[in-house]
Amino acid sequence: MAHRFRGKIVVVTGASSGIGRAAAHEFARQGATLVLAARSHDSLEAAAAECRALGAEAVAIPTDVADEHAVRDLVATTTTRFGRIDVFVGNAALFVYGLFEQTPTEAFKRVVDTNLYGHLHAITALLPHWKQRGEGTYVLVGSIQSLLSAPYQSAYVTSKHAALGLVDVLGDEFAGTGIRFAALLPSTIDTPIYQNGANYTGKTSHPLPPTVSVERAGRAVVRTALHPKRYRFVGR
Numbered sequence: 001m002a003h004r005f006r007g008k009i010v011v012v013t014g015a016s017s018g019i020g021r022a023a024a025h026e027f028a029r030q031g032a033t034l035v036l037a038a039r040s041h042d043s044l045e046a047a048a049a050e051c052r053a054l055g056a057e058a059v060a061i062p063t064d065v066a067d068e069h070a071v072r073d074l075v076a077t078t079t080t081r082f083g084r085i086d087v088f089v090g091n092a093a094l095f096v097y098g099l100f101e102q103t104p105t106e107a108f109k110r111v112v113d114t115n116l117y118g119h120l121h122a123i124t125a126l127l128p129h130w131k132q133r134g135e136g137t138y139v140l141v142g143s144i145q146s147l148l149s150a151p152y153q154s155a156y157v158t159s160k161h162a163a164l165g166l167v168d169v170l171g172d173e174f175a176g177t178g179i180r181f182a183a184l185l186p187s188t189i190d191t192p193i194y195q196n197g198a199n200y201t202g203k204t205s206h207p208l209p210p211t212v213s214v215e216r217a218g219r220a221v222v223r224t225a226l227h228p229k230r231y232r233f234v235g236r
Protein backbone atom coordinates (compact mmCIF):
# COMPACT_ATOMS: atom_id res chain seq x y z
CA MET A 1 0.00 0.00 0.00
CA ALA A 2 1.51 3.33 -0.98
CA HIS A 3 -0.07 6.61 0.07
CA ARG A 4 -3.56 5.31 -0.53
CA PHE A 5 -4.98 7.79 1.99
CA ARG A 6 -3.33 10.92 0.63
CA GLY A 7 -5.81 13.79 1.02
CA LYS A 8 -8.13 11.71 3.24
CA ILE A 9 -9.22 12.87 6.67
CA VAL A 10 -9.16 10.01 9.17
CA VAL A 11 -10.27 10.10 12.82
CA VAL A 12 -9.03 7.33 15.13
CA THR A 13 -10.39 6.96 18.66
CA GLY A 14 -8.32 5.15 21.25
CA ALA A 15 -5.25 6.36 19.38
CA SER A 16 -3.06 6.86 22.46
CA SER A 17 -2.24 3.15 22.81
CA GLY A 18 -2.25 -0.30 21.27
CA ILE A 19 -4.13 -0.98 18.05
CA GLY A 20 -5.37 2.60 17.63
CA ARG A 21 -1.86 4.02 17.90
CA ALA A 22 -0.50 1.40 15.47
CA ALA A 23 -3.36 2.12 13.05
CA ALA A 24 -2.60 5.85 13.27
CA HIS A 25 1.03 5.14 12.34
CA GLU A 26 -0.07 3.07 9.34
CA PHE A 27 -2.58 5.69 8.17
CA ALA A 28 0.23 8.26 8.50
CA ARG A 29 2.51 6.13 6.31
CA GLN A 30 -0.35 6.00 3.78
CA GLY A 31 -0.54 9.79 3.61
CA ALA A 32 -3.73 10.41 5.65
CA THR A 33 -4.40 13.57 7.64
CA LEU A 34 -5.11 12.34 11.15
CA VAL A 35 -7.24 13.43 14.06
CA LEU A 36 -6.42 11.33 17.12
CA ALA A 37 -8.74 10.98 20.10
CA ALA A 38 -8.47 9.37 23.54
CA ARG A 39 -8.76 10.64 27.11
CA SER A 40 -5.11 10.96 28.12
CA HIS A 41 -3.56 14.13 26.80
CA ASP A 42 0.18 13.33 26.93
CA SER A 43 0.19 9.92 25.26
CA LEU A 44 -2.21 11.21 22.61
CA GLU A 45 0.11 14.15 21.85
CA ALA A 46 3.00 11.68 21.66
CA ALA A 47 1.04 9.53 19.17
CA ALA A 48 0.30 12.62 17.04
CA ALA A 49 3.99 13.58 17.10
CA GLU A 50 4.90 10.05 15.90
CA CYS A 51 2.47 10.45 12.98
CA ARG A 52 3.96 13.82 12.09
CA ALA A 53 7.43 12.24 12.16
CA LEU A 54 6.09 9.78 9.57
CA GLY A 55 5.20 12.74 7.33
CA ALA A 56 1.49 13.13 8.12
CA GLU A 57 -0.48 16.09 9.37
CA ALA A 58 -1.83 14.95 12.74
CA VAL A 59 -3.64 16.62 15.61
CA ALA A 60 -4.66 15.32 19.02
CA ILE A 61 -8.12 16.11 20.38
CA PRO A 62 -8.54 14.68 23.90
CA THR A 63 -12.03 13.13 23.98
CA ASP A 64 -13.95 10.76 26.22
CA VAL A 65 -16.09 8.75 23.79
CA ALA A 66 -18.56 7.97 26.58
CA ASP A 67 -19.42 11.68 26.63
CA GLU A 68 -21.92 12.42 23.86
CA HIS A 69 -21.14 16.15 23.80
CA ALA A 70 -17.39 15.57 23.63
CA VAL A 71 -17.80 13.24 20.64
CA ARG A 72 -20.07 15.73 18.90
CA ASP A 73 -17.35 18.38 19.46
CA LEU A 74 -14.70 16.01 18.06
CA VAL A 75 -16.69 15.58 14.84
CA ALA A 76 -17.57 19.28 14.60
CA THR A 77 -14.00 20.46 15.28
CA THR A 78 -12.63 18.04 12.68
CA THR A 79 -15.10 18.99 9.95
CA THR A 80 -14.60 22.70 10.66
CA ARG A 81 -10.83 22.42 10.53
CA PHE A 82 -10.42 19.93 7.68
CA GLY A 83 -13.72 20.27 5.79
CA ARG A 84 -14.81 16.66 6.11
CA ILE A 85 -14.24 13.22 7.65
CA ASP A 86 -13.59 10.38 5.18
CA VAL A 87 -12.95 7.58 7.68
CA PHE A 88 -13.83 7.29 11.35
CA VAL A 89 -12.20 4.42 13.25
CA GLY A 90 -14.18 3.63 16.39
CA ASN A 91 -11.47 1.79 18.29
CA ALA A 92 -11.56 3.11 21.89
CA ALA A 93 -12.54 0.48 24.43
CA LEU A 94 -12.27 -0.54 28.04
CA PHE A 95 -11.85 -4.02 29.44
CA VAL A 96 -12.90 -5.41 32.81
CA TYR A 97 -12.15 -8.87 34.22
CA GLY A 98 -14.35 -10.64 36.72
CA LEU A 99 -17.21 -13.07 37.00
CA PHE A 100 -20.53 -11.32 36.44
CA GLU A 101 -21.24 -11.47 40.19
CA GLN A 102 -17.84 -9.91 41.00
CA THR A 103 -18.28 -7.02 38.58
CA PRO A 104 -19.76 -3.85 40.12
CA THR A 105 -22.70 -2.51 38.14
CA GLU A 106 -20.94 0.84 37.77
CA ALA A 107 -17.89 -0.85 36.20
CA PHE A 108 -20.16 -2.83 33.85
CA LYS A 109 -21.95 0.35 32.81
CA ARG A 110 -18.70 2.21 32.24
CA VAL A 111 -17.59 -0.50 29.81
CA VAL A 112 -20.90 -0.35 27.92
CA ASP A 113 -20.82 3.48 27.93
CA THR A 114 -17.42 3.37 26.23
CA ASN A 115 -17.58 0.26 24.03
CA LEU A 116 -21.18 0.61 22.82
CA TYR A 117 -22.40 4.16 23.39
CA GLY A 118 -19.06 5.57 22.21
CA HIS A 119 -19.99 4.25 18.74
CA LEU A 120 -23.57 5.49 19.01
CA HIS A 121 -22.32 8.98 19.87
CA ALA A 122 -19.89 9.01 16.94
CA ILE A 123 -22.28 7.60 14.34
CA THR A 124 -25.08 9.95 15.42
CA ALA A 125 -22.75 12.93 14.98
CA LEU A 126 -21.31 11.65 11.69
CA LEU A 127 -24.47 10.70 9.82
CA PRO A 128 -25.75 14.22 8.98
CA HIS A 129 -22.29 15.08 7.61
CA TRP A 130 -21.95 11.82 5.66
CA LYS A 131 -25.50 12.00 4.29
CA GLN A 132 -24.80 15.50 3.00
CA ARG A 133 -21.59 14.31 1.30
CA GLY A 134 -23.04 10.97 0.20
CA GLU A 135 -20.05 9.07 1.55
CA GLY A 136 -18.09 8.09 4.62
CA THR A 137 -16.62 4.94 6.14
CA TYR A 138 -17.08 3.80 9.74
CA VAL A 139 -14.63 1.16 10.92
CA LEU A 140 -15.68 -0.55 14.12
CA VAL A 141 -12.81 -2.22 15.93
CA GLY A 142 -14.81 -5.01 17.49
CA SER A 143 -13.39 -8.29 18.71
CA ILE A 144 -13.72 -11.99 18.16
CA GLN A 145 -15.65 -11.54 21.43
CA SER A 146 -18.24 -9.64 19.36
CA LEU A 147 -19.31 -13.10 18.19
CA LEU A 148 -18.17 -15.44 20.98
CA SER A 149 -18.71 -15.75 24.71
CA ALA A 150 -15.89 -15.64 27.27
CA PRO A 151 -16.29 -16.17 31.01
CA TYR A 152 -14.96 -13.39 33.30
CA GLN A 153 -15.72 -10.82 30.57
CA SER A 154 -19.48 -10.26 30.77
CA ALA A 155 -19.34 -6.47 30.38
CA TYR A 156 -16.81 -6.56 27.54
CA VAL A 157 -18.58 -9.39 25.66
CA THR A 158 -21.97 -7.68 26.08
CA SER A 159 -20.64 -4.36 24.81
CA LYS A 160 -18.78 -5.93 21.89
CA HIS A 161 -21.80 -8.01 20.78
CA ALA A 162 -24.03 -4.93 20.99
CA ALA A 163 -21.68 -2.65 19.06
CA LEU A 164 -21.40 -5.20 16.27
CA GLY A 165 -25.19 -5.47 16.22
CA LEU A 166 -25.48 -1.71 15.79
CA VAL A 167 -22.96 -1.58 12.97
CA ASP A 168 -24.55 -4.63 11.29
CA VAL A 169 -27.95 -2.94 11.23
CA LEU A 170 -26.47 0.31 9.91
CA GLY A 171 -24.65 -1.68 7.23
CA ASP A 172 -28.06 -2.98 6.13
CA GLU A 173 -29.79 0.39 6.37
CA PHE A 174 -27.11 2.16 4.30
CA ALA A 175 -26.45 -0.70 1.86
CA GLY A 176 -26.05 0.59 -1.69
CA THR A 177 -25.06 4.09 -0.56
CA GLY A 178 -21.61 5.59 -0.23
CA ILE A 179 -21.85 5.33 3.56
CA ARG A 180 -20.15 2.15 4.62
CA PHE A 181 -19.90 0.28 7.90
CA ALA A 182 -17.22 -2.35 8.43
CA ALA A 183 -16.04 -4.33 11.44
CA LEU A 184 -12.56 -5.60 12.21
CA LEU A 185 -12.71 -8.51 14.63
CA PRO A 186 -9.28 -9.16 16.18
CA SER A 187 -8.42 -12.21 18.27
CA THR A 188 -5.64 -11.68 20.85
CA ILE A 189 -3.37 -8.74 20.16
CA ASP A 190 -0.39 -7.92 22.35
CA THR A 191 -1.46 -4.55 23.80
CA PRO A 192 -1.74 -2.96 27.27
CA ILE A 193 -5.53 -3.56 27.36
CA TYR A 194 -5.05 -6.61 29.58
CA GLN A 195 -3.20 -4.55 32.19
CA ASN A 196 -5.33 -1.40 31.76
CA GLY A 197 -8.65 -3.05 32.54
CA ALA A 198 -10.09 -3.26 36.05
CA ASN A 199 -9.66 -6.75 37.47
CA TYR A 200 -12.02 -8.15 40.11
CA THR A 201 -10.74 -11.76 39.95
CA GLY A 202 -7.86 -11.34 42.40
CA LYS A 203 -5.60 -12.98 39.78
CA THR A 204 -3.19 -11.55 37.22
CA SER A 205 -4.55 -11.35 33.69
CA HIS A 206 -2.65 -12.03 30.47
CA PRO A 207 -3.59 -12.30 26.82
CA LEU A 208 -4.41 -15.83 25.69
CA PRO A 209 -1.81 -17.04 23.16
CA PRO A 210 -1.31 -17.11 20.26
CA THR A 211 -1.04 -13.34 20.15
CA VAL A 212 -0.76 -11.19 17.05
CA SER A 213 1.51 -8.13 16.85
CA VAL A 214 -0.05 -4.73 17.30
CA GLU A 215 1.53 -3.60 14.00
CA ARG A 216 -0.32 -6.35 12.12
CA ALA A 217 -3.58 -5.32 13.79
CA GLY A 218 -2.91 -1.67 12.86
CA ARG A 219 -2.40 -2.66 9.22
CA ALA A 220 -5.66 -4.65 9.35
CA VAL A 221 -7.51 -1.50 10.49
CA VAL A 222 -6.18 0.40 7.49
CA ARG A 223 -7.06 -2.47 5.13
CA THR A 224 -10.60 -2.46 6.56
CA ALA A 225 -10.91 1.28 5.83
CA LEU A 226 -9.58 0.74 2.32
CA HIS A 227 -11.76 -2.27 1.53
CA PRO A 228 -14.74 -2.04 3.87
CA LYS A 229 -16.55 -5.33 4.32
CA ARG A 230 -18.98 -6.52 6.92
CA TYR A 231 -16.49 -8.59 8.96
CA ARG A 232 -12.73 -8.83 8.67
CA PHE A 233 -10.72 -11.00 11.06
CA VAL A 234 -7.15 -10.61 12.28
CA GLY A 235 -5.45 -13.42 14.18
CA ARG A 236 -6.74 -16.91 14.79
Ligand SMILES: NC(=O)c1ccc[n+]([C@@H]2O[C@H](COP(=O)([O-])OP(=O)(O)OC[C@H]3O[C@@H](n4cnc5c(N)ncnc54)[C@H](OP(=O)(O)O)[C@@H]3O)[C@@H](O)[C@H]2O)c1
Nearest residue numbers: 014016017018019038039040064065092093143189191193
Ligand atom coordinates in the same frame (compact mmCIF):
# COMPACT_ATOMS: atom_id res chain seq x y z
N1 LIG B 1 -5.79 -6.38 22.55
C1 LIG B 1 -6.59 -7.35 22.15
O1 LIG B 1 -6.30 -8.55 22.35
C2 LIG B 1 -7.87 -7.04 21.45
C3 LIG B 1 -8.59 -8.10 20.91
C4 LIG B 1 -9.77 -7.84 20.25
C5 LIG B 1 -10.23 -6.55 20.14
N2 LIG B 1 -9.52 -5.54 20.69
C6 LIG B 1 -10.07 -4.20 20.54
O2 LIG B 1 -9.10 -3.34 20.00
C7 LIG B 1 -9.38 -1.99 20.40
C8 LIG B 1 -8.12 -1.36 20.94
O3 LIG B 1 -7.71 -2.07 22.09
P1 LIG B 1 -6.19 -2.20 22.51
O4 LIG B 1 -5.95 -3.64 22.74
O5 LIG B 1 -5.34 -1.45 21.59
O6 LIG B 1 -6.25 -1.53 23.95
P2 LIG B 1 -5.43 -0.36 24.67
O7 LIG B 1 -3.99 -0.45 24.29
O8 LIG B 1 -5.81 -0.43 26.11
O9 LIG B 1 -6.05 0.94 24.00
C9 LIG B 1 -7.34 1.37 24.28
C10 LIG B 1 -7.47 2.79 23.81
O10 LIG B 1 -8.80 3.25 24.07
C11 LIG B 1 -8.72 4.51 24.74
N3 LIG B 1 -9.91 4.70 25.55
C12 LIG B 1 -10.37 3.93 26.57
N4 LIG B 1 -11.50 4.46 27.06
C13 LIG B 1 -11.76 5.58 26.34
C14 LIG B 1 -12.76 6.57 26.38
N5 LIG B 1 -13.77 6.51 27.26
N6 LIG B 1 -12.71 7.59 25.49
C15 LIG B 1 -11.70 7.67 24.60
N7 LIG B 1 -10.71 6.76 24.51
C16 LIG B 1 -10.74 5.74 25.39
C17 LIG B 1 -7.43 4.44 25.53
O11 LIG B 1 -6.89 5.71 25.81
P3 LIG B 1 -7.18 6.56 27.14
O12 LIG B 1 -7.08 5.61 28.29
O13 LIG B 1 -6.13 7.60 27.07
O14 LIG B 1 -8.54 7.13 26.97
C18 LIG B 1 -6.53 3.75 24.52
O15 LIG B 1 -6.03 4.68 23.60
C19 LIG B 1 -10.52 -2.10 21.41
O16 LIG B 1 -11.74 -1.83 20.76
C20 LIG B 1 -10.45 -3.54 21.85
O17 LIG B 1 -11.69 -4.01 22.32
C21 LIG B 1 -8.35 -5.74 21.34
